[in-house]
Amino acid sequence: MKRIESYLCGRWAFGAGKPEVVVNPFTEEALAEVNADGLDRAAAVKYAREVGGPALRALTFGQRAELLKALSAALHEQREALIDLSIAAAGSTRGDAKFDLDGASGTLAAYASFGKKLGDRRFLSDGDGIQLGRTPRFWGQHILVTRPGVAVHINAFNFPAWGMAEKLACSILAGVPAIEKPGTPTALVAEAAARVLIDSGILPEGALQFLGGSAGDLLDHLGPMDLLAFTGSAATGAKLKAHPKLIAHNVRVNIEADSLNSAVLAPDVDASSDAYDEFLSNVVTDMTQKAGQKCTAVRRIFVPKDRVEDVVGHLIEGLKRQRSGDPAAAETRVGTLTSAGQLRDVRAGLERLAECANVRCGGVDTVRARGFGLEPTLLVAINPEADVFHELEVFGPVSTVLPYDGSAKEAVRLVNRGGGSLVASVYSNDASWTEEVALGIAPWHGRIWIGSDRVKGQATAPGLVLPATIHGGPGRAGGGEELGGLRGLAPYLQRTAIQGFQGFVAKAFGSSEATDL
Secondary structure (H helix, E strand, O other): OEEEOEEEOOEEEOOOOOOEEEEOOOOOOEEEEEOOOOOOHHHHHHHHHHHHHHHHHOOOHHHHHHHHHHHHHHHHHOHHHHHHHHHHHOOOOHHHHHHHHHHHHHHHHHHHHHHHOOOOOOOEEEEEEEEOOOOOOEEEEEEEEEOOOOEEEEOOOOOOOHHHHHHHHHHHHHOOOEEEEOOHHHHHHHHHHHHHHHHOOOOOOOOEEEOOOOOOOHHHHOOOOOEEEEEOOHHHHHHHHOOHHHHHOOOEEEEEOOOOEEEEEOOOOOOOOHHHHHHHHHHHHHHHHHHHOOOOOEEEEEEEHHHHHHHHHHHHHHHHOOOEOOOOOOOOOEOOOOOHHHHHHHHHHHHHHHOOEEEEEOOHHHOOOOOOOOOOEEEEEOOOOOOHHHHOOOOOOEEEEEEEOOOHHHHHHHHHOOOOEEEEEEEOOOHHHHHHHHHHHHHHEEEEEEEOHHHOOOOOOOOOOOOOOEEEOOHHHOOOEEEOHHHHHHHHEEEEEEEEEHHHHHHHHOOOOOOOO
């Protein structure tokens, strides 16, 4: 059986403990074993700091950008093999696998482009210089310098390639080596992608390490210059954030967690409008792409009370056109959940939602006898005020329609009850209504996607994470922030104020190309 190995301290190795078995999510056939027991995590952290870090910091931003460009090309070259593996090992349809792999190579390429513009520099001038004294002779300038530590990236199972690449792109461009720890259910895909990047020889030794299996005592070895970036459940994120060593050393922690994302249909959008078509298309895509296992997938669908039945009927029509089944079949549009544990969690969550809602299509009865598949499930809330809709995220092809009175004020109140989300999509051609809702929900969201007749056919879907804009959100969404162009480098850099004689400070540390992060 295939072994999922770890790459630590310059070599691939397998743990000595009892392995965990990874299976095909459709057939439940055993595919691989994963284990990292006994591997020296302390040595891996030291290796990153002493070998990978100095090598990366010796390069300019422009040179690091070239590395990312080459990594993107290397990953794209193995695209077909990785897609086939994702279909077998992650329950992905071909479209889902392409979404993950192309997102990974695309993000690496995007950060190569961002970094190229920074050119021949090893630090960044942060904003303009400022007079600090009675005359301009005493001057101040903020700069951003690379922190001499290691980044530990704990990634989620749903995007084994993209999740790793989006963190790695920022850390490598910033000059910080990374240790990547994937979600176990899809670790076979993550390891294959990591092997492509590592075995390419593009990166300096020690710049990228890979830990397949349990994190073990990895966090015990982090210090003041290090960073933990985590994507996963809010409960696990809170546990990691409370780690005694992270608290004691003020280790930077960046978390992206649960998110009860919303889609809001405004009362002015009628069934004949382009905005309505976009609404239906995007909701169906969010519910079915990656079998609903996206951190940006819509969980709550707000619809004016007098429109609910028509909207539900149209959504069900769209969902029924998305054929579910064997991810390897060309006609399949909805793959499977990734593991037996994930299916158990989704079923349990769905049963809780069904206590306060009517199931209109799908449901727990559609679970297959073999594998981890579930039909797309749409519910309609009996009482949209029930706490369960605003507190529980069911991480699968499940969404709930919540009726509301159509007012901007009511939309803001209900959407914000999610307690902090990654993204909300708002569909309206009414500028004043849209502005009131956008400003009302902005403090509770990392991103707001606005659909209207004017952007039909021009916009990417709200569930798509773009490298140029931030990915993250407040509250239950984790309070972290990734990507956003050069803003994605901020967790890996130290902002320092340089004060002194203007003639020296401005010349040595100022720049006509100052960067604001």
